[in-house]
Amino acid sequence: LSPHSESESDWVPFKSQVQFEMAEFLFSRNQMPATQIDILLKLWEATLAKHGDAAPFSDHRDLYATIDSISFADTPWESFNVVHNDNKPDRDIPSWMTSNYDVWFRNPRTLLHNLISNPDFDKGFDYVPFREYDQLGNHRFQDFMSGNWAWKQA
DSSP: OOOOOSSTTOOTTSSSHHHHHHHIIIIIISOOOHHHHHHHHHHHHHHHHTTTOOOSOSSHHHHHHHHHTSOOSSOOEEEEEEEOOSOOOSSSOOGGGTOEEEEEEEOHHHHHHHHHHOGGGTTSSOSSOOOOBOTTOOBOOOSGGGSHHHHHHO
16 A cells, blocks of 8 residues: 655545554555454444544445555556356366356556556665675575576576
């Protein structure tokens, strides 16, 4: 998540820095399940009610809707449908083999272009492969561009 804004007080589409940081914590860092998000937000709401205040989100749907409303520079959602079409057992066919699944995505090339052109990420990631070693000469791996595959491709 990134609020991508020139103003430190502008957290659009989030209402505040706290709401943004809560979304980042629950969705990105903790990856908390929806049912647990709802429990946490209900408890939070209960503690704030006596002060006439509210939790940052009403429930997991509100959280997800806010995250989904983040602008992706006009990169629309696209989808396709998949279904298992290989051999199936003669009986006791698992339900996943007969179900249709919608796969939703945004154009990865456009998203990557937007990411690279976003000033919030300036100096935030490496564009070229590199090798780094500790004092004992051990290769130190820390991200994709420090890996052997990236180095060999260059």
